[in-house]
Amino acid sequence: MQKIAFITGASSGIGQAIARSLAEHFALIICGRRIERLQELKNELSAKTEVQILTFDVGSKAEVDAAIESLPTEWQKIHTLVNNAGNAHGRAPLHEGDVNDWEAMIDSNLKGLLYVTRAILPGMVERKIGDVVNISSIAGKEAYENGNVYCASKFGVDALTKSMRQELVQHNIRAMSVNPGLVNTEFSMVRFKGDEDQAESVYKGMEPLLAEDIADVVQFAVTRPAHVNLADVTVLARSQASATKVHKNN
Ligand code: 8X3
16 A cells, blocks of 8 residues: 555645645545545545545544544554644634633644644654644744734644654654645634635735645655655745735735
């Protein structure tokens, strides 16, 4: 069998695009909560590669462990882990923040990444081979107004990737982070709880990145020769200079 890539949050957006682009190089384990969407993606990609579906909530350690243990033995030798699952919920000053939103972000962006990585990494360490790609954000590099808990969760991802790189270097495992800026996916619709006007205004007057642009970078990173580690890559749209500086044509 080909090398195996395990992608979380593969049912939409950046994760789905990563699955499509890695199908050329890997057998895939695509993970998410929405089985119908994963099934459609599997149908699409099965002509190119072998695909397994796992449905679980990354925020539940019991579900993560049970799902990974349910894989046939030959599928448990995961070479490339892409920790993509995560989201933003709400955009408000901390003093008006909704605790449920905070918990949702901490559960998926931080705890989810930890649970999945904790389950998969020991096998990589034992085999002394593997790649971990954490999809972070420009929000993991720069905090911005009303970003508070989302930024904190992504700063956490940044710290985890940096620690992992130190811990894994002796085991020949590459830990990388890809940090997107504005990408036109369902991200803003989720952040603004389905408010289309607010979601659209984020990308209005500028050309945001597409999910495929991030998938290209991930594919490039994981197909570098083994001695190369694309450790930390921030990817912005041409008209975005920083988390808060976006040039818009009105
Ligand atoms: C998403 C990018 O700029 O909304 O992680 O924080 S941003």
